[in-house]
Amino acid sequence: MIEVRNLVKKYGNHTAVDHLSFKIEAGRIYGFLGPNGAGKSTTMNIMTGYLGATEGEVLINGHDILKEPEEAKRHIGYLPEMPPLYMDMTVREYLEFAAELKGIPAKKREDEVTETEKMVKIRDVEHRLIKNLSKGYRQRAGLAQAILGFPEIIILDEPTVGLDPKQIIEIRELIRRLSKNHTIILSSHILAEVQEVCDYILIISHGKLVASDTPENLEMMLGETTGVEIETEASSADIRLILKPVPGIESIEISQDGEKPAKVQIRVKKGEDIRERVFRAFASAGVPLLTLKASGTSLEDVFMELTQKETVPDAFIRRTEKPEVSAVSEERKEAQKNAGDL
Amino acid sequence: MLAIYKRELRSYFQSMVGCVFVAFLIAFTGIYFMAYNMTAGYPYFSYTLSGSLIVFIVGIPLITMRSFSEERKNKTDQLLLTAPVSLGKVVMGKYLAMVTVIAVPNVIFCIFPLIIKSQGTAYLKVDYISIGVFFLLGCVYAAIGMFMSALTESQMIAFISTFGILLVLYLWDGILSLLPSTAASGLVCVLILVILIAVYIWNMTENIVLAGGAGAVGAAAALAVYIVKSSLYENLLSNLLGRLALANVFTDITNNNIVDLSGIALYLSVIAVFAFLTVQAIQKRRWS
Numbered sequence: 001m002i003e004v005r006n007l008v009k010k011y012g013n014h015t016a017v018d019h020l021s022f023k024i025e026a027g028r029i030y031g032f033l034g035p036n037g038a039g040k041s042t043t044m045n046i047m048t049g050y051l052g053a054t055e056g057e058v059l060i061n062g063h064d065i066l067k068e069p070e071e072a073k074r075h076i077g078y079l080p081e082m083p084p085l086y087m088d089m090t091v092r093e094y095l096e097f098a099a100e101l102k103g104i105p106a107k108k109r110e111d112e113v114t115e116t117e118k119m120v121k122i123r124d125v126e127h128r129l130i131k132n133l134s135k136g137y138r139q140r141a142g143l144a145q146a147i148l149g150f151p152e153i154i155i156l157d158e159p160t161v162g163l164d165p166k167q168i169i170e171i172r173e174l175i176r177r178l179s180k181n182h183t184i185i186l187s188s189h190i191l192a193e194v195q196e197v198c199d200y201i202l203i204i205s206h207g208k209l210v211a212s213d214t215p216e217n218l219e220m221m222l223g224e225t226t227g228v229e230i231e232t233e234a235s236s237a238d239i240r241l242i243l244k245p246v247p248g249i250e251s252i253e254i255s256q257d258g259e260k261p262a263k264v265q266i267r268v269k270k271g272e273d274i275r276e277r278v279f280r281a282f283a284s285a286g287v288p289l290l291t292l293k294a295s296g297t298s299l300e301d302v303f304m305e306l307t308q309k310e311t312v313p314d315a316f317i318r319r320t321e322k323p324e325v326s327a328v329s330e331e332r333k334e335a336q337k338n339a340g341d342l
Numbered sequence: 343m344l345a346i347y348k349r350e351l352r353s354y355f356q357s358m359v360g361c362v363f364v365a366f367l368i369a370f371t372g373i374y375f376m377a378y379n380m381t382a383g384y385p386y387f388s389y390t391l392s393g394s395l396i397v398f399i400v401g402i403p404l405i406t407m408r409s410f411s412e413e414r415k416n417k418t419d420q421l422l423l424t425a426p427v428s429l430g431k432v433v434m435g436k437y438l439a440m441v442t443v444i445a446v447p448n449v450i451f452c453i454f455p456l457i458i459k460s461q462g463t464a465y466l467k468v469d470y471i472s473i474g475v476f477f478l479l480g481c482v483y484a485a486i487g488m489f490m491s492a493l494t495e496s497q498m499i500a501f502i503s504t505f506g507i508l509l510v511l512y513l514w515d516g517i518l519s520l521l522p523s524t525a526a527s528g529l530v531c532v533l534i535l536v537i538l539i540a541v542y543i544w545n546m547t548e549n550i551v552l553a554g555g556a557g558a559v560g561a562a563a564a565l566a567v568y569i570v571k572s573s574l575y576e577n578l579l580s581n582l583l584g585r586l587a588l589a590n591v592f593t594d595i596t597n598n599n600i601v602d603l604s605g606i607a608l609y610l611s612v613i614a615v616f617a618f619l620t621v622q623a624i625q626k627r628r629w630s
Contacts, residue, residue, distance in 0.1 A: 048424040049423065050424050051629075073424060073426040074426040082417045084416070086416075086418055101345045101421070101422070
């Protein structure tokens with residue numbers, strides 16, 4: 001569907017996109033994830049033909065975006081980071097202009113605009129000037145422009161920025177609905193969003209693709225560090241005593257804050273589930289457990305590790321782990337804990 | 343292209359810029375018309391029009407300044423450039439909208455010669471040709487303004503730079519009379535031109551041998567011509583640069599009733615060149 005080969009974009013000496021290659025298959029929702037300035041928007045701008053690449057090529061359904069721009073652009077609907085709205089037009093006028101620009105035949109134009117307005121729920125503001133609309137409505141007008149004409153590929157650059165929680169949920173639902181008939185690529189620096197909506201995640205950092213997989217698989221990459229988290233009112237000495245005989249424990253980390261129940265992080269050897277043993281140990285000691293849950297590595301950990309380092313671990317592309325990776329993770333957890341204590 | 347044309351045209355008349363331009367131009371011409379044709383009884387409307395030329399110099403930058411700079415500033419160019427429309431069509435759509443705005447007062451001007459005729463003798467042919475050329479000159483100015491607008495993100499800079507260029511073109515005749523007309527000065531001018539071309543080649547190819555070679559050959563040829571037949575260089579400067587006085591084609595009609603067809607060809611070529619440069623300026627921005 002889309003093939004990006006060896007894409008490079010340089011601004012003077014700064015390399016915004018650095019030899020990026022990936023393929024997009026039909027009928028899925030793809031998520032571009034990366035911190036601010038990672039090159040997400042630049043990549044999207046090149047894919048849609050707004051910018052030219054320094055090197056490399058982008059094929060949309062086999063059409064090169066630079067050599068056959070009109071044919072390639074016909075398959076794409078694009079919502080840039082800042083919705084490209086004309087402030088002096090009403091929503092309806094704007095969408096009709098966009099429809100004409102996209103070459104939708106005059107007969108179908110009215111119906112398609114109306115249908116799109118219904119989908120993004122802006123029918124009630126269609127006769128208002130765009131400059132008088134709130135950020136949420138403007139964003140939705142931009143989204144309507146992108147899905148107008150129902151192109152095969154819809155590219156959305158941070159579609160939920162500036163929306164309230166209810167609107168965010170609505171937009172996510174809309175994206176899911178659209179994904180039945182369209183391929184969708186969206187970018188975000190918000191992990192939860194990508195995790196919730198996307199079938200496939202491409203993590204970009206410093207212009208490079210550092211990982212690409214389904215959310216589940218990405219989480220599994222750091223599987224070794226799974227553990228158990230418990231909360232109990234016992235003192236730390238007691239906790240250590242109770243847990244000592246339980247097999248399969250690697251290390252225990254206790255954080256106690258005044259009168260509050262102690263929080264205990266138990267690290268477990270790979271592949272073992274010790275929750276039942278922990279429960280029985282505390283039960284036989286007569287100490288109540290307030291919480292007991294397995295704590296896996298979240299996608300957030302993967303994301304932080306991949307994007308916060310200057311050099312990217314090859315590990316994630318080869319799907320093997322290096323010891324330093326978990327060391328970093330531990331450091332980070334330590335930092336988080338300290339922050340929590342403060 | 344039609345979509346862009348319609349949107350632009352509507353925007354000109356919704357944002358008042360178009361209305362202000364038309365009103366301003368007609369009001370100004372009306373005053374001249376009263377003074378020259380009605381009160382003084384001079385039967386040529388073309389002469390009145392030549393007075394309105396100065397309004398063009400302020401008015402045209404007003405309608406061209408926002409054409410591309412505003413799109414770029416508001417990032418609406420992302421919509422145009424990612425739509426399945428070629429860049430040439432985008433530029434043409436916008437340019438034709440400006441041309442239409444300029445056409446509106448010129449159509450209204452067509453009534454004025456008839457008013458003169460109703461009062462006595464009128465020279466309709468000269469008057470209508472001069473209105474046509476006046477309109478064409480407006481189109482040339484609009485093409486220059488559009489190019490300036492494509493170069494910058496700021497409407498203000500686009501306005502001032504276009505205004506500056508048009509003003510210099512307007513005053514060009516006066517500036518020309520200050521230039522020397524001897525053969526030696528013509529040679530110096532040609533040599534400077536040769537050096538500029540060599541520098542340009544060097545800048546594009548970064549090949550010092552090629553650029554130096556082209557420069558040396560050009561300079562040698564210029565010197566040889568000077569030695570063999572120096573009279574060729576006399577008045578070269580003013581002949582060459584005199585072509586830049588675009589308004590002369592129009593003032594020839596209004597002052598001397600001479601229609602210079604090659605001047606009209608010049609107008610059309612200047613329009614084509616600046617439309618092409620506008621496309622190139624936008625293309626270049628995508629790649630840098």
